[in-house]
Amino acid sequence: MPPTDLPRRARLRNALSATLVALACLxxxxxxxxxxxxxxxxxxxxxxxxxxxxxxxxxxxxxxxxTVGDEAVRELAPGAAHTTVAPFVRDAVRSFTRTxxxxxxxxxxxxxxxxxxxxALRDDAxxxxxxxxxxxxxxxxxxxxxxxDHVPFADRIPVAHTRVAVLPADEVxxxxxxxxxxxxxxxxxxxxxxxxxxxxxAVAACRRRALTATGLGTALGxxxxxxxxxxxxxxxxxxxxxxxHRPAAAAVYDALTATLRTASWLLLALGLAVALASWxxxxxxxxxxxxxxxxxxxxxxxxxxxxxxxxxxxxxxTRA
Numbered sequence: 589m590p591p592t593d594l595p596r597r598a599r600l601r602n603a604l605s606a607t608l609v610a611l612a613c614l615x616x617x618x619x620x621x622x623x624x625x626x627x628x629x630x631x632x633x634x635x636x637x638x639x640x641x642x643x644x645x646x647x648x649x650x651x652x653x654x655t656v657g658d659e660a661v662r663e664l665a666p667g668a669a670h671t672t673v674a675p676f677v678r679d680a681v682r683s684f685t686r687t688x689x690x691x692x693x694x695x696x697x698x699x700x701x702x703x704x705x706x707x708a709l710r711d712d713a714x715x716x717x718x719x720x721x722x723x724x725x726x727x728x729x730x731x732x733x734x735x736x737d738h739v740p741f742a743d744r745i746p747v748a749h750t751r752v753a754v755l756p757a758d759e760v761x762x763x764x765x766x767x768x769x770x771x772x773x774x775x776x777x778x779x780x781x782x783x784x785x786x787x788x789x790a791v792a793a794c795r796r797r798a799l800t801a802t803g804l805g806t807a808l809g810x811x812x813x814x815x816x817x818x819x820x821x822x823x824x825x826x827x828x829x830x831x832x833h834r835p836a837a838a839a840v841y842d843a844l845t846a847t848l849r850t851a852s853w854l855l856l857a858l859g860l861a862v863a864l865a866s867w868x869x870x871x872x873x874x875x876x877x878x879x880x881x882x883x884x885x886x887x888x889x890x891x892x893x894x895x896x897x898x899x900x901x902x903x904x905x906t907r908a
Contacts, residue, residue, distance in 0.1 A: 598793040605798050608788030612781050613805030617813035619777030620851040626774030628847050630767070632702050636695055638843050643694040649685040651836035652694075657681040689733040696729045701754050708760055709767040719755035796870045803863030810855025817845050817852065 628634055642648045657678035684690055704721040755763070785802050792798035821841050825834050 601791050601793045605788045605792035606801070608784045608791070609798060609802050609805060612784035612788060612802065613809050615777050615781040615784065616806050616855060617809040617816075617852070619773070619781050620813060620855065621816075621848065622770050622773035622777050624848045624851060625770045629844065630706060630771075632699060632706060635702050636699050638846070639698045639840075640691075640695055642839055642843055643691040645836070645839050647835035647839055649690075650682070651833045652690075653678060653682040653685050654832070687737075689737065692729050692733045705755055708755065709764050712764065718753040718757045719760060720753050796866055800863045800866040800870075803859045803861070803866060805859070807856045807859030807863065810852045810857075810859060813852035813855065814849060817849055821845070 628638075700721045704719050708719045789795050789798045789802060821838070824841055825838055828834055828837055
């Protein structure tokens with residue numbers, strides 16, 4: 589191969605390596621986001637476990653008490669009796685949110701809603717219409733809990749099959765398509781990220797430099813993912829019309845995105861660790877050069893060889 593072809597081939601390899609590494613670093617945060625949505629939010633057990641501690645959050649309890657109390661007042665005390673009964677009803681609901689029965693109702697309600705939504709998103713042959721949930725199992729668990737706590741007349745609480753809409757019918761098709769895309773992306777994006785990164789490092793003319801670039805790009809992707817989570821939180825809370833319930837919405841958002849924030853910090857730490865390790869192992873040890881030992885100065889006069897016509901110079905201080 590002619591020597592002039594070597595630099596051109598190295599440039600082509602570096603260009604291809606840079607493209608593959610850039611794609612891998614771009615797909616890394618997208619893969620983490622898709623995996624979080626598909627394996628975190630779409631798993632009923634993980635979702636209920638994530639939401640369960642919020643039953644003890646004061647902001648969430650206040651938001652639930654206000655919502656349920658307002659609805660109960662509309663049903664029980666319409667008209668003039670509204671202003672008289674409303675404070676007592678809200679106080680009763682607020683007291684209920686501090687009981688173990690409320691925690692049971694909170695977990696059962698979250699499980700029922702999540703199961704209903706997930707069933708509608710996964711089943712393409714599901715009936716067209718809004719996604720509804722039957723509150724009878726929730727009421728049954730609450731009654732059972734109150735009866736176990738010896739609350740008077742708890743066994744007389746009616747358990748009616750009341751279906752409540754939790755997702756409008758016009759939003760179901762779009763959400764179903766998005767769910768299928770996320771379900772596929774959760775597997776292919778992480779796999780594609782690893783394959784592209786490995787290929788980019790393999791074809792590079794300087795693999796150590798490509799590995800360092802991959803680590804830095806991964807760290808940058810993790811930082812951008814953390815920023816995206818923070819921006820999403822701000823936008824979500826800004827869109828809420830009821831400012832009183834923003835602390836509760838913030839608590840729910842933080843609980844749901846805790847795993848995603850952890851993933852972003854892991855990407856950042858892993859990328860920096862890989863880049864630092866690659867840079868440290870690529871440094872060449874400094875060579876210690878020995879200074880030559882001083883030699884004896886050359887004699888000022890060199891005796892002429894016998895038979896040469898050049899006389900030897902006279903020693904200093906003597907007369908010619």
